[in-house]
Amino acid sequence: MTAVEFALLCAAALLALGPVAILLGRRAVATPLIYASSAVLCLALTGAGVAVLAGMAGVSGRVLPIGLPWLGAHWRLDALAAFFLLVVGFGSAAASVYALGYGRHEHEPLRVLPFYPAFLGAMVLVVLAHDAFSFLASWEVMSLLSWALVMAHHRAEGTRHAGYVYLLMAGFGTMALLLAFGLLAGSGGDYAFDAMRASDRSPAMAAAILALMLLGAGSKAGLVPLHVWLPLAHPAAPSHVSALMSGVMTKVALYGLIRVVFDLVGPLAWWASPAVIVLGALTAVLGILSALVASDIKRALAYSTIENIGVIVAALGLALAFRANGMTATAALAFSAALFHIFNHAAFKSLLFMGAGNVLTATGQRELDALGGLIHRMPVTAALMLVGAMAISALPPLNGFASEWLLFQSVLKSPELPQAGLQIIVPAAGAMLALAAALAASAFVRIYGVGFLGRPRSEAAQKAVEVDRFSLAAMAALALICVLAGVFPGVVLDLLAPASEAMVAARLPVQADQAWLTLVPIAETRSTYNGLLVLVFIAFSASGSAWLVHRLASRKLRRGPAWDCGFPSDIANTQYGAGSFAQPLRRVLGTVLLRAREEITMPPPGDGGPARLRVHLRDLFWDGIYQPISTVINAVATQANRLQFLTIRRYLSLVVGSLVSLLLVLTIWN
Amino acid sequence: MELIANLLVQGAQMALVVALAPALMGLVRKVKARMLRRRGASIFQPYRDILRLMRKEVVLAENASWLFRVVPYMVFAATWVAAALVPTFAVGLQFNWTADLIAIVALLGSARFFLALAGMDVGTAFGGIGASREMMIASMAEPAMLLAVFSVSLVAGSTQLSTVAAYMATEDVGLRVSLGLALVALVIVALAENARIPVDNPTTHLELTMVHEAMVLEYSGRHLAMIEIAAALKLLLYISLIGCIFVPWGIAGEAAGVMSYPLALGFYLGKLAVGGVALGVFEVSIAKMRVFRVPDFLGAALMLGLLGTLLLFVSRSL
Numbered sequence: 001m002t003a004v005e006f007a008l009l010c011a012a013a014l015l016a017l018g019p020v021a022i023l024l025g026r027r028a029v030a031t032p033l034i035y036a037s038s039a040v041l042c043l044a045l046t047g048a049g050v051a052v053l054a055g056m057a058g059v060s061g062r063v064l065p066i067g068l069p070w071l072g073a074h075w076r077l078d079a080l081a082a083f084f085l086l087v088v089g090f091g092s093a094a095a096s097v098y099a100l101g102y103g104r105h106e107h108e109p110l111r112v113l114p115f116y117p118a119f120l121g122a123m124v125l126v127v128l129a130h131d132a133f134s135f136l137a138s139w140e141v142m143s144l145l146s147w148a149l150v151m152a153h154h155r156a157e158g159t160r161h162a163g164y165v166y167l168l169m170a171g172f173g174t175m176a177l178l179l180a181f182g183l184l185a186g187s188g189g190d191y192a193f194d195a196m197r198a199s200d201r202s203p204a205m206a207a208a209i210l211a212l213m214l215l216g217a218g219s220k221a222g223l224v225p226l227h228v229w230l231p232l233a234h235p236a237a238p239s240h241v242s243a244l245m246s247g248v249m250t251k252v253a254l255y256g257l258i259r260v261v262f263d264l265v266g267p268l269a270w271w272a273s274p275a276v277i278v279l280g281a282l283t284a285v286l287g288i289l290s291a292l293v294a295s296d297i298k299r300a301l302a303y304s305t306i307e308n309i310g311v312i313v314a315a316l317g318l319a320l321a322f323r324a325n326g327m328t329a330t331a332a333l334a335f336s337a338a339l340f341h342i343f344n345h346a347a348f349k350s351l352l353f354m355g356a357g358n359v360l361t362a363t364g365q366r367e368l369d370a371l372g373g374l375i376h377r378m379p380v381t382a383a384l385m386l387v388g389a390m391a392i393s394a395l396p397p398l399n400g401f402a403s404e405w406l407l408f409q410s411v412l413k414s415p416e417l418p419q420a421g422l423q424i425i426v427p428a429a430g431a432m433l434a435l436a437a438a439l440a441a442s443a444f445v446r447i448y449g450v451g452f453l454g455r456p457r458s459e460a461a462q463k464a465v466e467v468d469r470f471s472l473a474a475m476a477a478l479a480l481i482c483v484l485a486g487v488f489p490g491v492v493l494d495l496l497a498p499a500s501e502a503m504v505a506a507r508l509p510v511q512a513d514q515a516w517l518t519l520v521p522i523a524e525t526r527s528t529y530n531g532l533l534v535l536v537f538i539a540f541s542a543s544g545s546a547w548l549v550h551r552l553a554s555r556k557l558r559r560g561p562a563w564d565c566g567f568p569s570d571i572a573n574t575q576y577g578a579g580s581f582a583q584p585l586r587r588v589l590g591t592v593l594l595r596a597r598e599e600i601t602m603p604p605p606g607d608g609g610p611a612r613l614r615v616h617l618r619d620l621f622w623d624g625i626y627q628p629i630s631t632v633i634n635a636v637a638t639q640a641n642r643l644q645f646l647t648i649r650r651y652l653s654l655v656v657g658s659l660v661s662l663l664l665v666l667t668i669w670n
Numbered sequence: 671m672e673l674i675a676n677l678l679v680q681g682a683q684m685a686l687v688v689a690l691a692p693a694l695m696g697l698v699r700k701v702k703a704r705m706l707r708r709r710g711a712s713i714f715q716p717y718r719d720i721l722r723l724m725r726k727e728v729v730l731a732e733n734a735s736w737l738f739r740v741v742p743y744m745v746f747a748a749t750w751v752a753a754a755l756v757p758t759f760a761v762g763l764q765f766n767w768t769a770d771l772i773a774i775v776a777l778l779g780s781a782r783f784f785l786a787l788a789g790m791d792v793g794t795a796f797g798g799i800g801a802s803r804e805m806m807i808a809s810m811a812e813p814a815m816l817l818a819v820f821s822v823s824l825v826a827g828s829t830q831l832s833t834v835a836a837y838m839a840t841e842d843v844g845l846r847v848s849l850g851l852a853l854v855a856l857v858i859v860a861l862a863e864n865a866r867i868p869v870d871n872p873t874t875h876l877e878l879t880m881v882h883e884a885m886v887l888e889y890s891g892r893h894l895a896m897i898e899i900a901a902a903l904k905l906l907l908y909i910s911l912i913g914c915i916f917v918p919w920g921i922a923g924e925a926a927g928v929m930s931y932p933l934a935l936g937f938y939l940g941k942l943a944v945g946g947v948a949l950g951v952f953e954v955s956i957a958k959m960r961v962f963r964v965p966d967f968l969g970a971a972l973m974l975g976l977l978g979t980l981l982l983f984v985s986r987s988l
Contacts, residue, residue: 372793373733373793375735375736375737375791376733376735379736386737390780390783393779393783394776394779395776395779395780395783396769396773396776396777396780401773401776405772405773405776408772408816409772409829411820412820412823412824412829415824415982415983420983423983424980424983427817427820427976427979427980427983428976428980430816430817430820431813431816431817431972431975431976431979434812434813434816434817435809435813437812437813438779438808438809438810438811438812438813439809441779441782441783441805441808441809441812442805442806442808442809444783445783445786445787445790445801445805446802446805448787449786449787449789449790449791449798449801450790453735453737453787453790453791453793454790454791454792454793454798455733455793518767518768524767525828525830525833526827526828526829526830526833527770527772527828527829527830528767528768528769528770528830529768529769529770529773530767530768530769533765533768533769534751534768534769534773534777537747537751537754537765537768538744538747538748538751539747541746541747541750541751542740542743542744542746542747543743545743545746545747545750545896546743549724549743549892549895549896553724553725553892553895554724554725554726554727554728554891554892556727556728556891557727557728557730558727558728558729558730559729559730559731559732560729560730560731560732561731561732562731562732562733562792562793562794562888563729563731563794563887563888564792564794564795564796564797564887564888565796565887568794569795572793574794574795575793575794575795575798576790576795576797576798576799576801576802577798580798580802581798581801581802581805582802583802584802584803584806584961584962585805585806585809587962588806588810588962588965
């Protein structure tokens with residue numbers, strides 16, 4: 001059995017688990033059975049991906065006689081698909097293990113269980129598809145099933161609105177993809193990927209396809225300004241599904257982008273790349289700024305997903321710019337940075353969403369300002385969340401830093417680009433990415449500091465208890481991946497090298513050959529980074545200094561009330577909260593980008609009442625783009641509504657009139 | 671044999687930075703006191719302070735978590751590792767290739783991340799105000815620093831500090847506008863990151879003006895001592911960094927033998943002293959800014975860094 005057949009069988013089994021869940025109904029065995037089988041199947045898929053990447057199994061394809069009769073369904077597991085299969089596989093496996101514990105709290109399991117495994121199967125099929133029809137069909141199934149999962153708690157406030165916006169945006173995205181594949185197939189109309197790859201097209205046509213892909217895949221991944229649905233829909237789903245949507249499904253969307261833009265379209269002119277770079281950098285900054293002011297923990301995480309997607313898309317844009325100029329080695333550097341960040345983000349974002357799910361289970365709260373002090377009540381969750389927060393803030397020696405470091409190294413190669421425009425744009429985008437990275441650290445200090453540290457701000461937070469072992473085990477596995485990928489980045493980079501070779505015709509130097517497992521992307525005199533040694537040095541000097549201090553100096557310790565400059569207060573709200581922590585940055589950066597406005601109502605002199613501060617935030621894109629569009633559509637619909645109440649005579653004359661005018665157009669055309 | 675010698679030099683360098691850092695702090699304080707016509711404490715006073723703090727017991731707030739107790743050592747370790755990666759008196763040391771300039775920026779970011787978390791841990795108003803403002807300052811300072819790093823490494827063709835320092839010491843660098851801009855940006859960042867006037871006041875006793883000090887308000891005893899050492903190390907790191915990039919003269923090259931080290935060490939101590947005196951003089955001659963003026967100040971650093979980088983694209987010789 002070839003690798004692709006194995007992967008297809010696993011995907012089919014995942015799809016079949018959906019009806020099984022319906023048959024099992026409300027039996028107690030349903031939840032553990034479905035999630036455990038999903039976990040096993042996803043692990044097997046991860047194994048298949050690794051086997052192809054490591055060269056243990058060859059690249060294989062398969063045509064099945066389903067779908068369009070003259071086309072069949074093409075499936076193929078090549079290096080790029082294998083890499084994404086690996087990402088989808090481990091992310092989904094972790095989410096399934098997590099759900100073994102988390103899913104038990106589900107009040108209406110039948111709203112989640114049938115859709116969940118089928119959603120996983122659809123994501124796998126998107127990655128495996130090798131013709132436009134199977135790709136789009138799998139893509140739509142993935143969209144609809146994830147929509148069903150978002151709507152699982154449809155009675156909760158805001159969920160229906162989120163689902164509505166998501167459905168609209170998903171429809172728009174698929175329409176753009178449909179047009180993109182239409183252009184790709186050209187007049188020949190062959191929808192197999194192999195035929196698309198082989199045909200030639202003009203640079204303008206290629207750029208049009210790129211633009212349509214940015215609209216189609218970008219809306220699913222959360223690129224600004226198509227991101228509006230994401231911070232609504234991702235938090236509304238159950239937490240293991242949020243983890244999947246943010247950590248894995250956005251990566252499947254990026255897979256679509258990479259597959260078309262790097263593989264099927266063929267060579268793109270250099271002038272197509274600045275738009276991608278700028279779009280990515282803008283997405284990164286706007287995403288993290290919104291994360292910084294969001295007061296709901298899952299919403300803040302969803303906004304941070306937008307930031308990371310921006311970082312990845314900017315890296316892909318860099319790879320396009322370098323590839324268009326024939327600098328394949330540097331293109332491989334940027335492309336590997338993008339793939340590595342995709343891998344890393346799948347790990348730490350899933351971890352963080354699971355942590356948020358634990359908080360939700362333990363306290364029933366998502367508002368940061370109702371949390372606090374959870375590090376005492378939920379020590380394991382808190383420790384694992386800390387690893388995730390450090391990784392996503394790009395702190396060495398964890399994995400987030402390794403991929404951002406590679407990205408900055410490729411930004412530094414920009415002087416070698418021949419075009420003056422790119423030479424200016426790339427460092428400016430680099431500055432924006434640096435700003436986004438620094439803001440990410442602030443955002444996660446805020447989420448972690450307000451949520452897990454300090455004193456509890458509500459009774460629910462005070463009474464929180466640690467969650468079950470399955471959830472913690474899944475999180476621990478992801479945290480371990482974050483640490484290992486940060487300490488041994490060379491292993492992941494060597495694993496993804498075949499994908500880079502297939503897409504940009506070059507790869508990074510073999511990292512396993514480097515002395516001391518150092519990361520050397522270009523040359524040793526230029527830049528090196530060794531995560532292992534950084535970890536060893538930090539661990540050694542921290543434990544060594546602690547040991548010395550305890551040994552030679554004092555080890556006495558006394559507990560007392562907090563000092564707080566002599567005026568400690570028992571009121572939990574005197575601590576800094578989510579809003580107050582964000583206030584300095586909101587004032588500095590948010591007044592323009594988020595239209596942040598503060599309104600202070602002071603009591604009149606002599607009145608002892610409280611002063612009040614209200615903060616108003618507006619979404620520029622919602623107000624500037626979506627609101628006008630919906631106004632226009634509503635107005636047109638109101639006008640068109642009149643057509644519903646005509647007499648039969650008028651309807652007939654309308655039909656005749658349109659028929660005549662169409663015939664007229666046809667005559668003039670010929 | 672060579673490995674052992676290299677390790678010894680590396681070890682000596684690591685020990686040297688820790689040993690010198692409090693004296694540098696003392697020097698700055700002494701200069702400031704003399705400029706204000708006070709006599710001031712001895713430059714060795716910081717050593718005595720640290721020893722005194724080390725011997726005292728720790729008074730821990732009742733709801734402080736394990737994180738609060740781990741953070742001082744983590745902050746110290748991250749800062750120390752970063753400081754050990756900056757060439758002080760010799761380039762090409764054993765572990766210089768472990769991390770480059772970007773990683774040094776990120777290591778300092780890790781230290782700050784932990785310190786800000788510790789500020790939030792006890793759940794007091796002052797800890798939060800310190801953490802929030804520190805992260806605001808860092809969000810502006812870190813990109814500015816990265817941009818300064820970009821322009822330096824574009825000139826030198828490397829982000830490895832040893833390579834950069836060795837390149838800067840060669841004749842063919844000359845005076846460049848972009849390096850000048852990067853230097854100004856880096857100095858502004860150094861002032862902000864080390865909580866110096868005009869961004870923050872290291873000696874303030876007025877709570878509402880504190881940033882760094884507010885964040886570490888709940889620390890006492892050995893924990894406070896570790897944080898003080900880390901703060902001193904960070905100051906030394908920035909002065910060494912500016913020294914080895916912009917005034918690399920006198921630094922012992924890769925080929926230079928052990929015999930050149932005493933001279934190089936002398937040069938290094940001289941650079942530190944000049945940096946410390948300059949900082950002291952600067953601090954007494956300027957007023958502290960309001961917190962919301964700080965972003966303008968750091969925004970200027972960001973723009974200078976970007977300008978320096980962009981100038982390099984206009985002409986490689988600028």
